[in-house]
Amino acid sequence: MEEAGATTEIVSPSASDEIQGMNHDEKGASVSVDIALEEADAADYDALMIPGGLINPDTLRSNKLAVDFVRKFFAAGKPVAAICHAPWVLIDAEVVRGRILTSWPAIQTDVRNAGGYWVDREVVADKGLVTSRKPDDIPAFNAKMIEEFCEGAHAAEAAAARS
Numbered sequence: 001m002e003e004a005g006a007t008t009e010i011v012s013p014s015a016s017d018e019i020q021g022m023n024h025d026e027k028g029a030s031v032s033v034d035i036a037l038e039e040a041d042a043a044d045y046d047a048l049m050i051p052g053g054l055i056n057p058d059t060l061r062s063n064k065l066a067v068d069f070v071r072k073f074f075a076a077g078k079p080v081a082a083i084c085h086a087p088w089v090l091i092d093a094e095v096v097r098g099r100i101l102t103s104w105p106a107i108q109t110d111v112r113n114a115g116g117y118w119v120d121r122e123v124v125a126d127k128g129l130v131t132s133r134k135p136d137d138i139p140a141f142n143a144k145m146i147e148e149f150c151e152g153a154h155a156a157e158a159a160a161a162r163s
Contacts, residue, residue, distance in 0.1 A: 001049070004146045009034040009045075013063045022053050037065050042072035047149040052084025052104075052135075061092040071095065077154040081130040081145040083137070087111055090129075100124055101131040128154040 001008050012019050012033040021028035042048075048070065050057065060066040070093040073080050082090055087103040088110065090096050097115030101124050108118040123132045123140040130148050132141035 001146070001149070004150075006146075006149065009040075011035050011037055011040045011069070013037040013060070013066055022055055025054075037063070037069060040069065042069050042076070042078075045073075045078070046152060047079045048073045048081070049145065050080065050082040050086040050089050052082070052086045054085050057082075057085040057088045061089045067093045077128060079128040079130070079145075079148040079151065079154070081141070081148070083132045083141055084134055087116075087131060090114075091116075095129075099129055100126045101129060102133050103131060104133055 010019070010031055010033050013036070014033060015036070016033065018030045018032055020030055050060065050070065067089065070080070070089055074093065074095045080090075082101075082103075084104045085107055087096065087101060088107060090101075091110055091114040094114070096111060098117075100117045100119060101111060102119050102121050103111055105120065111118040120133070122137045123130065123144045125144050125148055128148060128151075130141065130145045132138070132144075
């Protein structure tokens with residue numbers, strides 16, 4: 001995102017100044033947190049990318065502040081991107097009903113049970129929501145995410161979310 005000219009911030013519910021990245025079940029790089037979730041205001045951001053993996057989305061969907069933060073992006077019609085297991089967070093935010101999306105194949109039943117239409121594609125964009133399945137999809141995910149984020153808020157989506 002930064003290479004494409006965006007200003008990014010890492011928002012985290014963690015009380016730490018750093019969060020631990022993961023590569024499957026192995027520790028990856030640590031990342032500095034820019035702002036604590038309880039201090040962040042969704043209105044201050046143009047778009048949201050929810051991290052994938054197994055642990056991050058499971059932790060986020062269990063956090064009411066995180067789920068509410070995600071819900072506010074949809075209510076405003078702002079673009080959101082989610083990869084791998086990240087649609088779990090969207091399910092808990094109750095924003096997948098009627099949308100076409102993809103994810104890690106193991107959670108396709110969860111997506112369908114939440115009213116979403118799951119498809120097995122490298123990347124899917126539906127009304128400002130970009131989803132991908134797995135790390136191999138990251139190049140296509142990044143390209144579509146940048147495209148959607150550059151388009152900005154979708155007024156029709158914000159109106160639909162309010163009704």
